[in-house]
Amino acid sequence: MKEELGESLRVTWKSFLLRPRPATHPRTLEKFKRYTESWRAPAAEEPAAGFKIWFTEEGPPSHSLPPHQVAKAAARIGQEAFTSIHDLLLDAYFRRSRDISSEATLRELWQEANLPADSFSDWQDPEILRSIEEEFREALENGAGGAPAVRMDGNYSVVMGAQPTEVYRRWIKRILRK
Numbered sequence: 001m002k003e004e005l006g007e008s009l010r011v012t013w014k015s016f017l018l019r020p021r022p023a024t025h026p027r028t029l030e031k032f033k034r035y036t037e038s039w040r041a042p043a044a045e046e047p048a049a050g051f052k053i054w055f056t057e058e059g060p061p062s063h064s065l066p067p068h069q070v071a072k073a074a075a076r077i078g079q080e081a082f083t084s085i086h087d088l089l090l091d092a093y094f095r096r097s098r099d100i101s102s103e104a105t106l107r108e109l110w111q112e113a114n115l116p117a118d119s120f121s122d123w124q125d126p127e128i129l130r131s132i133e134e135e136f137r138e139a140l141e142n143g144a145g146g147a148p149a150v151r152m153d154g155n156y157s158v159v160m161g162a163q164p165t166e167v168y169r170r171w172i173k174r175i176l177r178k
Helices: 002-008 029-045 065-077 079-094 103-112 117-124 126-141 165-177
Strands: 149-152 155-160
Touching (some): 065 079, 065 117, 079 103, 103 117, 149 165, 155 165
């Protein structure tokens, strides 16, 4: 939609933690692989998204916080750095079956994005954690209950779940016409 609408659409990515903390009883890899079979529906609806059923022996990710922290650290460098790491995180998780809660994987992605090595440790800054927690609280207060969740400024309804692109297109264009 950003490519289609250009400057009339500004996207601000915010944190939503599906698994805020490591589970006390972690999922087994087999159970996690079965869970990822639910990705078939969004993959069929939007083939360009490239969702794949988990196929490696890596993972499952322990929780959502580390990749959000790394994305926020990249955002401190600039929008291009954020976009690069964000795209690599999504690719690693949904297409390459990588454990994006692993510090080693996150470091590899940071390097793959050609981000300054000396900035990687910023992901553990307590201010980044506070920012993520605040965005998560805001999302819950605005009715988000999962990801993806999309809300537009000035419009307090939230579109939940992996919707077909056409749903977003109609919604965004209707709001832009107002």
